[in-house]
Amino acid sequence: MIRWHHVLLWVVFLAVLMALPPVLEALGFKKGLLRTLIWGAYIAVFAMSWDFLSGRTGYISFGHPFLIGIGAYTTAILSYRFDVPVAASIPIAVAVTVVGSIFFILPALRVRGSYFALVTLAFMELMYQLTQVIRPDLTGGTRGISGIETLTRGAVNGYYLAIVVMFCVALVLWTLNRTRLGTALSAIGQNEDAVSGSGLDPTKLKLFAFAISAAVAGLGGAFLVHYQGSVAPRALFDINFVFTIIVAALIGGAGTILGPMAGAFFLIVLLEYLRPWLPGAERYLIYGGIALVLYMIQPKGIHAIIRHLARPNPAGQR
Amino acid sequence: MTQIIIQGLLLSGLYALIAMGFTLIFSVGRVLNLAYGAYLMVGGYTFFWISQTLGAPTLIGVIAAGLIGAAFGAIKYFGIVRTLRGNHVAIEISTLILAVVTQAAVVLVFGDSSKILLPILPGVWQVAGASVTLNILTAAIASWVILIGLWLFVTRTHTGRAIQAVSMDPKGAALSGVDPDRMNLIVWTISGFLGALAGVFFASYTQLYPGMWVAPLIISVAVVIVGGIGSIWGTLVVAHIIGFLEVLVPSRLMADLIGVDTSSLRGVVTMLLIIGVLVIRPRGLFGRAEL
Numbered sequence: 001m002i003r004w005h006h007v008l009l010w011v012v013f014l015a016v017l018m019a020l021p022p023v024l025e026a027l028g029f030k031k032g033l034l035r036t037l038i039w040g041a042y043i044a045v046f047a048m049s050w051d052f053l054s055g056r057t058g059y060i061s062f063g064h065p066f067l068i069g070i071g072a073y074t075t076a077i078l079s080y081r082f083d084v085p086v087a088a089s090i091p092i093a094v095a096v097t098v099v100g101s102i103f104f105i106l107p108a109l110r111v112r113g114s115y116f117a118l119v120t121l122a123f124m125e126l127m128y129q130l131t132q133v134i135r136p137d138l139t140g141g142t143r144g145i146s147g148i149e150t151l152t153r154g155a156v157n158g159y160y161l162a163i164v165v166m167f168c169v170a171l172v173l174w175t176l177n178r179t180r181l182g183t184a185l186s187a188i189g190q191n192e193d194a195v196s197g198s199g200l201d202p203t204k205l206k207l208f209a210f211a212i213s214a215a216v217a218g219l220g221g222a223f224l225v226h227y228q229g230s231v232a233p234r235a236l237f238d239i240n241f242v243f244t245i246i247v248a249a250l251i252g253g254a255g256t257i258l259g260p261m262a263g264a265f266f267l268i269v270l271l272e273y274l275r276p277w278l279p280g281a282e283r284y285l286i287y288g289g290i291a292l293v294l295y296m297i298q299p300k301g302i303h304a305i306i307r308h309l310a311r312p313n314p315a316g317q318r
Numbered sequence: 319m320t321q322i323i324i325q326g327l328l329l330s331g332l333y334a335l336i337a338m339g340f341t342l343i344f345s346v347g348r349v350l351n352l353a354y355g356a357y358l359m360v361g362g363y364t365f366f367w368i369s370q371t372l373g374a375p376t377l378i379g380v381i382a383a384g385l386i387g388a389a390f391g392a393i394k395y396f397g398i399v400r401t402l403r404g405n406h407v408a409i410e411i412s413t414l415i416l417a418v419v420t421q422a423a424v425v426l427v428f429g430d431s432s433k434i435l436l437p438i439l440p441g442v443w444q445v446a447g448a449s450v451t452l453n454i455l456t457a458a459i460a461s462w463v464i465l466i467g468l469w470l471f472v473t474r475t476h477t478g479r480a481i482q483a484v485s486m487d488p489k490g491a492a493l494s495g496v497d498p499d500r501m502n503l504i505v506w507t508i509s510g511f512l513g514a515l516a517g518v519f520f521a522s523y524t525q526l527y528p529g530m531w532v533a534p535l536i537i538s539v540a541v542v543i544v545g546g547i548g549s550i551w552g553t554l555v556v557a558h559i560i561g562f563l564e565v566l567v568p569s570r571l572m573a574d575l576i577g578v579d580t581s582s583l584r585g586v587v588t589m590l591l592i593i594g595v596l597v598i599r600p601r602g603l604f605g606r607a608e609l
Contacts, residue, residue, distance in 0.1 A: 060407055062352070062414070107596040114350045117410060118539045119596060125536050126589035133586060239532050243418045246411060285426060288419035292412060296401060299408045 010171065017163045021156050033272075034155040038227065040268035041162035045169050045220035047249040047260035052173055053213035054246075055254030056182070057206060058189035060117040063124030064217060064245055066104075069236045071097040071218025072225045073131060077138050079226075080148045090222045097218025098211050105210050109203055112192075128237035144232030151226045158227055165223050166261070169216050174257045176212065185209050186255065240284070247291045253303025262302060267291070322565055324450060330561025331458035332519055333537055334465060334554050339512035340538035341545070341553045346485040346505045349406055353394065353413040354513055354538060355531025356420040361387045361514025362521030362530065363428055366435055376438055383514045391510020395503050417531060424528045432527035438518070457519035464515065468508075469550050481505055540588050544595045546602020556603065563587050 024033060046068060054060045075093035078084040084092070108119040131139045139145070152158045176182055184205055187195045196202050225231050235241070244267070252263025267287065274283045298305050340354045361383040369379030394416065402408045437453035444450075472478035483491035484501045492498055520534055537560070545556035568584045595602065 058407060060410060107593055110596060114344070114348065114406060114410065115543070117350060118543055119592070121539055122536070122543065122589055122592045126586065126593075129585040129589065133583060239414075240418060240421075243414060247415065250411060283422075284418055285422035288415050288422060292415045292419060295408070295412055295415065296398070299402075299405065 014167055017167065018160070021159055034159045036268055036272040037265070038155070038158050038162045040265045041159075041166040042220055042224050042227075043244060043248050043268055044166050044261040044264035045223075046217060046245045047252070047264050048169055048173055048257065049213045049216035049220060050245050051249040051254055051256075051260045052176075052185075052216065053209050055249055055256075055260075056177075056185045056189055057209055059112075059206065061120040061213075062117050062239075062242055062246075063120035063122070063127075065237050065241050066120070066124040066127040067097055067101050067214045067217035068221035068224075069124075069127050069131070069233075070100050070214075071221035072231050072236060073139060074218075075222040076145050076148050076225050076231045080145050081138055086149060086151060086226055090219070090226070093222040094215050094218045097221070098214050101214035101218075102207065102211060105207070109206055109210075124237050124239075124242070128233055131233045131237075139233075140231075142233065144230060144235075146230035146232075148225055148229045148231070150229045151223070161223070162227065165220070169219070170257050170261060173212075173216070177257065181205075181208070189255075243288075247288075247295075250299070251291055251294055251301050253301030255300075256303050259301055259303040266302070322562075322569055326558075326562040326565040328450065328454050328458040329565055330558040331461040332454070332516070332523060333541065333561045334557035335457075335461035335512065336516045336520060336534045337538045337541035337553055337557055338465060338468065338550070339509035339516065340535075341542055341550075342505055342512070343509045344542055346481055347399070347502055349399065350410045351413050351509070352410060352535065353417040353420065354509070355533075355535035356417045357387045357390060357510050357513025358517030358520055358534045359420065359424060359528070359531045360390055361517030362435070362526050363424055364514065365518040365521070366428075366433060366526055370436060380438075380515065380518055383518050384511045387514020387517070388507045388511040390514070391506040391508075392503060394510070395506035399502070399506065400499070417535075421528050421531065428526075428528075430528060432525045435522045435526055438522055453522055457523060460515070460519065464512065465550070465554065468512070472550065477501075477504065540592055542602070543592045544602060546604045549604045552602070552604025560588055560591070563591065 020037070021034060046064065049067070050061060050064050071093045074096045075086070075089040078089035078092060079086055104123055108116055108123070111119065132142050152161050184195065184200055185208075187198075188202055188205060188209075192202050195205070248264040248267050249260040250263070251267060252261065253259025270290070271283055271287055274286055294302070298308075336358065339357065340351060343349060343351045343354070364386045365379045365383040368374050368382045369376050374382075394413075398412050398416065399409055402412065437451065439452040439456050441452040442449050443452055443455060470478075472482060480491065480496040481501050481504065483494065483496055484498045488498045491501070516534070521530065524530070524533075540560055541553055541556045544559070545552040564584050564587070567587050
């Protein structure tokens with residue numbers, strides 16, 4: 001059920017996000033922080049996409065960048081090589097991501113659990129190899145494509161675009177989660193055989209979750225390309241990128257909408273603020289260390305920790 | 319032709335060694351160890367540090383790498399796997415985090431740039447018109463010795479058979495007086511040992527760099543998917559299929575045979591093999607029917 005206070009909270013959330021740039025400027029923060037927040041917003045979109053598939057159904061995807069990459073490359077190639085307007089290339093990219101990913105995932109749905117995770121990892125590697133080999137005149141090979149048309153100029157505009165994308169994705173996924181469909185998807189995560197015993201088709205449900213997840217990932221990837229103006233295989237199909245997405249989703253709290261967003265901003269801002277003390281890749285040591293400890297303490301993430309602190313005795317609350 | 323066969327055999331031996339430790343954990347604990355590649359990295363860098371920076375004899379370097387890897391595996395079992403017992407998803411994700419943390423630690427200690435490992439045995443061996451570096455030959459022979467040793471251990475010793483029992487049915491094994499916890503610890507330790515040794519050879523075959531853990535992980539993933547779980551010989555056969563494919567596909571012979579230049583398709587074919595096997599036979603070519 002959607003109640004009035006939900007609507008109110010969403011409006012307040014949007015208002016806070018919208019008010020941030022002037023407030024931050026008034027407080028004397030630099031534009032660099034906005035760039036960090038933009039990156040955080042895109043990571044949040046990817047984390048929500050990952051969470052809709054993996055956090056709910058328990059089918060862990062270790063190859064999520066392969067979905068992001070399909071969207072990113074489709075729009076990059078269309079707009080850079082064929083001069084398709086961005087207004088058309090982004091929707092096409094989303095559609096291609098959904099169709100392409102379903103084509104890929106059908107074999108993967110034959111296996112369960114750990115095998116599924118293995119297969120997604122293999123898909124990411126396959127995409128990494130393919131983008132460099134198949135038609136390098138289109139994909140730009142190892143170096144990728146740069147000089148792609150950007151949608152916005154300046155950090156403030158980029159921020160507003162990223163926030164709107166993130167907000168819309170969050171709202172749609174949140175609404176989906178509250179339908180019977182969302183409940184069924186969570187049920188797969190708990191006991192797939194019971195779902196199938198209740199007369200629901202788990203394969204169809206998983207396919208649906210995967211398609212939604214792919215659409216969101218493709219959308220995020222496409223907008224990210226038109227924000228950055230470039231795309232390159234090594235930065236995209238990278239296991240460190242997978243790590244950032246999964247950790248953002250899990251630290252915030254899997255199976256929720258607010259969790260992945262909170263986790264993304266928490267980790268991206270943390271990573272940024274470690275920069276003065278630890279330049280370079282060493283930051284990942286602290287970052288990964290914090291993630292590992294947090295995860296070992298509470299696998300359900302900050303969301304669960306806060307909920308636990310707010311209501312010390314959650315028994316009977318659910 | 320001879321060149322392809324020899325190179326294929328050598329590369330396959332290395333792949334078999336790399337994949338073995340990963341398959342072992344997956345067979346016994348049913349857990350994906352995404353930090354497996356980190357063992358190879360730890361082994362390679364330990365060897366580099368001991369034998370190249372400190373100047374100790376090669377053999378001591380290899381043994382030290384193996385021991386450090388084994389310790390790494392055991393610590394991981396105590397620290398993470400036992401704590402999160404039963405929650406496979408949590409174990410898999412925390413091993414991924416651990417791998418990235420290890421990578422960052424390596425950057426911190428050894429720096430970002432790649433390092434070239436001196437060959438374990440310098441020199442080149444000419445055979446039937448093909449030249450083979452003694453280094454990779456040593457790696458292949460060592461792989462075979464280690465694999466045969468592992469096979470003897472698993473099939474001929476009491477502990478080895480207990481490990482097999484746990485792999486087939488943990489509850490049944492526990493009822494027969496086998497302590498699954500202890501067997502798991504042994505397997506994680508052996509896996510760390512094997513991974514670190516494979517890392518020494520893998521690093522001397524390629525290079526030492528902080529991102530080197532990804533490639534062996536992908537190889538292990540391919541071998542497990544195609545081979546299925548539970549068989550040392552299955553792992554060996556599939557390692558040879560993949561090893562030979564990777565030598566054959568980019569070769570001149572293949573290009574002449576089908577008339578297309580396939581030199582850049584090396585990695586693609588392995589991935590297509592994975593997808594093909596999944597579609598036709600999801601449990602792998604040699605796997606037990608249980609998934």
